[in-house]
Amino acid sequence: MCATCGCSEGAAGVRVIDPARRQDHGHEHGPGHAHDHPHPHDHQHGPDHQHEPAPAAAPDPDRGHTIALEQRVLARNDELAERNRRWLTERGILAVNLMSSPGAGKTTLLERTIVDLAGELGVSVVEGDQETLLDADRITATGCRVVQINTGSGCHLDAEMVDRGLRTLAPPERSVVFIENVGNLVCPALFDLGEAAKIVITSTTEGEDKPLKYPQMFAAADLVLLNKVDLLPYLDFDVAKCLAAIRRVNPRAAVLRVSATRGEGLPAWYDWLRDRVGR
Amino acid sequence: MHELAITESIVAAVKEKLGGAPVRRVCVEVGRLSGVVPDALRFCFEVATAGTSLDGAELDIVGQPGRGRCRDCAAEFDTDNFLTLCDCGSADVEVLGGRELRIREVEVV
Numbered sequence: 001m002c003a004t005c006g007c008s009e010g011a012a013g014v015r016v017i018d019p020a021r022r023q024d025h026g027h028e029h030g031p032g033h034a035h036d037h038p039h040p041h042d043h044q045h046g047p048d049h050q051h052e053p054a055p056a057a058a059p060d061p062d063r064g065h066t067i068a069l070e071q072r073v074l075a076r077n078d079e080l081a082e083r084n085r086r087w088l089t090e091r092g093i094l095a096v097n098l099m100s101s102p103g104a105g106k107t108t109l110l111e112r113t114i115v116d117l118a119g120e121l122g123v124s125v126v127e128g129d130q131e132t133l134l135d136a137d138r139i140t141a142t143g144c145r146v147v148q149i150n151t152g153s154g155c156h157l158d159a160e161m162v163d164r165g166l167r168t169l170a171p172p173e174r175s176v177v178f179i180e181n182v183g184n185l186v187c188p189a190l191f192d193l194g195e196a197a198k199i200v201i202t203s204t205t206e207g208e209d210k211p212l213k214y215p216q217m218f219a220a221a222d223l224v225l226l227n228k229v230d231l232l233p234y235l236d237f238d239v240a241k242c243l244a245a246i247r248r249v250n251p252r253a254a255v256l257r258v259s260a261t262r263g264e265g266l267p268a269w270y271d272w273l274r275d276r277v278g279r
Numbered sequence: 280m281h282e283l284a285i286t287e288s289i290v291a292a293v294k295e296k297l298g299g300a301p302v303r304r305v306c307v308e309v310g311r312l313s314g315v316v317p318d319a320l321r322f323c324f325e326v327a328t329a330g331t332s333l334d335g336a337e338l339d340i341v342g343q344p345g346r347g348r349c350r351d352c353a354a355e356f357d358t359d360n361f362l363t364l365c366d367c368g369s370a371d372v373e374v375l376g377g378r379e380l381r382i383r384e385v386e387v388v
Contacts (some may be wrong), residue, residue: 064303064386069296073288073307073380156281187281190314215361216314219374249361251350251371 013152016164019136020145077191080159084166084194092174094277097157097193099217100201101210102183105227107135109201109260110178117270121277122175126165128157128182135180145169154215156187159194176277185214196276197222200253204228204235208242211249218249223256223272230259282319285380286327291386293356294332302336304386310343311359345377371383 018238072078088095097172098106107127114123120136123136124145129137135265136148147169149161162179179195200221202210205228211218218224232239239257246255293302307326309315317340324338345358350373351363356365363372 064388066296066384066386068384069293069382070384071296071382073285073292073382076288076292146330154284156284158284186314187284190281190285212362216312219361248370 007064014154014161015150015152016161016168017133017136017148017150018168019133019140022133028118030221041074075189077159080163080228081192081194083211084159084163085196086194087166088177088194088196091171092277093171093177093194094175094197095177095179095193095196096273097179097181097188097198098201099181099185099188099198100183100203101185101206104183104201104203104206105260106180106183106201107138109225109227111142111259112140112263112266113137113269113273114144116266117273118143121273124169124170124171124175124177126157126162126169126177126179128161128180130154130182145171151182155182155184157181157192157193158191162193174277176273185217187211189217189220199223199225201225201227202242204231204237204239208238208245211242211245215249218246218253221253223249223254224250225269226255226257227260229257229264230262282315283323283327285315286320286323289382290327290331290333291325292382297332297385297387299332301388302333302385303388304337304339305333306339306341306383306385308341308343308379308381308383310345310377310379312345312374313362313380315380341383343379345375346370346375348375349373 008161100106100108110125117123125139125147127146127148128151129135129141129148130151130153131152133148136146139146147165149157149165150162151157157179166177169177178195198220200218200223202224226239226242243255246253256265256268256271258269260266289305289307293305295311307320308322309317320340321338328334328336345360346355347358347363347365348355349367349369350371352365352367354365354367355375358372358377364370367370
């Protein structure tokens with residue numbers, strides 16, 4: 001990690017930024033720029049870490065030599081996610097992955113949750129956006145510890161980004177870490193981050209057909225929060241139809257109706273969290 | 280577009296296994312419920328392999344049908360989408376297959 005600003009660079013274009021250590025400085029990080037950081041996991045990869053190459057192919061210039069791999073494409077991500085999960089579980093930390101389309105109210109829900117649970121639950125946040133520290137600044141304004149991940153061109157968080165985010169965040173034991181994914185109802189569904197639960201937020205301003213249009217995302221949810229219910233009197237939104245659509249895609253997901261701005265339904269959301277912390 | 284990240288994972292995994300040996304063909308199994316679009320994968324493969332040991336390699340995609348089991352009546356059936364209904368009318372369908380995303384084999388020069 002950079003000693004000046006706390007940022008770190010790994011995968012192309014991805015930046016992990018600790019707003020608490022942000023300074024105005026003009027230094028550039030080249031692609032070969034090395035950062036030292038403590039590693040919270042119990043194994044070490046040296047810079048010269050090598051993997052055994054597969055047995056050499058028979059030297060026949062005319063015919064290729066086929067090697068069976070039978071390996072999951074996301075094996076690396078899933079291994080890192082499992083490592084994150086173990087690390088979090090050992091410390092009694094509840095990590096939840098919040099996913100939604102842009103503008104469904106993820107950050108507003110977090111702001112309200114942090115304020116309402118202050119003094120009861122330790123909370124910190126990993127913010128994911130393509131660019132800017134805007135969401136991290138909103139979370140910081142509540143007094144909560146936050147790390148911003150800017151994915152650059154990336155459309156989702158992955159387990160490696162969250163690993164780096166957690167290292168920088170250093171959340172206390174028996175606390176809650178909210179991972180606010182990049183606003184996107186498609187890509188984040190595919191990537192395990194090591195979270196204990198996936199929460200999908202949908203809102204009354206988006207239309208009740210979203211679960212049917214983005215079934216992969218809703219099928220992955222442990223909990224669906226239907227947000228902005230305070231706006232229902234002004235909208236042509238059919239709650240029963242939305243609930244039926246969620247059930248159609250994912251009959252097992254719990255569903256809570258909330259208003260992050262007005263507070264309606266939030267006690268049930270807080271109970272859902274309390275019930276899972278330190279499990 | 281998550282297919283780029285998926286393709287980069289394929290390239291990284293193949294390079295790791297083969298230690299940089301030039302690759303002629305990669306065979307990948309993509310389930311119909313995996314959330315990955317084969318055409319997008321092909322497009323990204325060309326971009327992600329440029330300048331690597333997989334440069335110019337052929338991408339062979341093998342589709343896998345989706346398979347579901349009704350949690351209410353235990354019937355099993357093929358399906359190609361998440362919004363499938365069992366013949367008994369239940370929407371409570373467990374996905375048994377079709378989410379595969381595996382590198383089956385590679386052909387080296």
